[in-house]
Amino acid sequence: MKRVGILTSGGDCQGLNAAIRGIAKGLYEEFGDNVEIYGIKDGYKGLIFGEYKLMKPSDFSGILTLGGTLLGTSRQPFKLMRVIDENSVDKVKAMKENYKKMKLDCLAILGGNGTQKTANLLREEGLNVVHLPKTIDNDVWGTDITFGYHSAVEVATDVIDRIHTTATSHGRIFIVEVMGHKVGWLTLSAGIAGGADVILLPEIPYDINKVAKVLKNRVENGKKFSILAVAEGALSKEEAAMSKKEFKKARANLGYPSIVYRIANELQEKVDNEVRVCVPGHFQRGGSPCAYDRVLCTQLGATAAKFIKEKRFGVMVGMVNGQTVPVPLEDVAGKLKTVPVDCPEIQAARQIGISFGD
Ligand code: F6P
Numbered sequence: 001m002k003r004v005g006i007l008t009s010g011g012d013c014q015g016l017n018a019a020i021r022g023i024a025k026g027l028y029e030e031f032g033d034n035v036e037i038y039g040i041k042d043g044y045k046g047l048i049f050g051e052y053k054l055m056k057p058s059d060f061s062g063i064l065t066l067g068g069t070l071l072g073t074s075r076q077p078f079k080l081m082r083v084i085d086e087n088s089v090d091k092v093k094a095m096k097e098n099y100k101k102m103k104l105d106c107l108a109i110l111g112g113n114g115t116q117k118t119a120n121l122l123r124e125e126g127l128n129v130v131h132l133p134k135t136i137d138n139d140v141w142g143t144d145i146t147f148g149y150h151s152a153v154e155v156a157t158d159v160i161d162r163i164h165t166t167a168t169s170h171g172r173i174f175i176v177e178v179m180g181h182k183v184g185w186l187t188l189s190a191g192i193a194g195g196a197d198v199i200l201l202p203e204i205p206y207d208i209n210k211v212a213k214v215l216k217n218r219v220e221n222g223k224k225f226s227i228l229a230v231a232e233g234a235l236s237k238e239e240a241a242m243s244k245k246e247f248k249k250a251r252a253n254l255g256y257p258s259i260v261y262r263i264a265n266e267l268q269e270k271v272d273n274e275v276r277v278c279v280p281g282h283f284q285r286g287g288s289p290c291a292y293d294r295v296l297c298t299q300l301g302a303t304a305a306k307f308i309k310e311k312r313f314g315v316m317v318g319m320v321n322g323q324t325v326p327v328p329l330e331d332v333a334g335k336l337k338t339v340p341v342d343c344p345e346i347q348a349a350r351q352i353g354i355s356f357g358d
Helices: 016-031 044-049 091-101 113-124 149-170 185-193 208-220 244-252 259-268 281-285 291-309 344-351
Strands: 002-008 035-040 052-054 106-111 129-133 173-178 198-200 226-231 275-278 315-320 323-328
Touching: 002 016, 002 044, 016 035, 016 106, 016 291, 044 091, 091 113, 106 113, 106 291, 113 129, 129 291, 149 173, 149 185, 149 226, 149 281, 149 291, 173 185, 173 259, 185 198, 185 226, 185 344, 198 208, 208 226, 208 259, 226 259, 259 275, 291 315, 291 323
Parallel strands: 002 035, 002 106, 106 129, 129 315, 173 226, 173 275, 198 226
Antiparallel strands: 035 052, 315 323
16 A cells, blocks of 8 residues: 655645645556545644545545645745754654654655755655645746746736726826745746836846836826836845845835835835835735646646656656656755846847836
């Protein structure tokens, strides 16, 4: 009998259930009745505190289009994994003990960068793990794409489309804050797809005077409204020149709920149009996965089942050049995939006059 545990960890996103389904159906196809799948509750928390249950094949039916994660999730910071907490819980020891208690042959771990680092830690501790890259941020190194990203691009693009019509009616400047943590993939794609006039990314620090100039030029050319797609991690040229410590301190004293509000205030002092902010927030992670993600999750899930059958452990199932491939966790854990500033998408955007505020 094969025993496989599945957990989803970190921020949720579209496609988690589709990927879980892919793994489970793949395993049942490979092993028939000779496999038991354990659903571990709320990510690594369930593995630490022994909260899991034996799943039935029917648990994995009808979930392809379902948003969120049927297993639940939680954020368990990697940097605290080896720290004994105030209740004297040794998290790593507890995870290993529960893995043994379930008699697992392997653990399938669905998550982003932080999750991947802990997956690698478990590998170093001798557990068999397979990681599937999920996040709307698309910032996992070693895979061309993460699931959840395309669905979030659709949502963020829809927000920008809708803001466009009301911005046009009122002749306003709208700043749409797009998620993505420290990288700009989501903002770049949604910004281009939504026809934003200015796109601000963490990878390209902005000059507020240049942004204001673009907006004024548009008014002079008869365009009364403007749309800015701004990454939640965007930063100014002054901030980019700071040390990590100085930047952290400056952001702790930001005085605004987030960077887009500061940008809005600064711009309002420089332009005549009314400047407004729109923060779609977690809408971007919610709801059904788009068709692209359903296919991607099915491919990644089916490949994870194959790797488990082949005993190919300690890897992430990456999608590279259209193929699912095993990527050693030790090569990728802790690396961040940022947007290359000269990537084809940025080049095309610049060619059609989109400003990056630099
Ligand atoms: O990593 C996904 C993400 O949605 C980021 O884009 C965002 O910065 C973060 O998670 C928000 O996290 P939380 O849901 O914990 O507030």
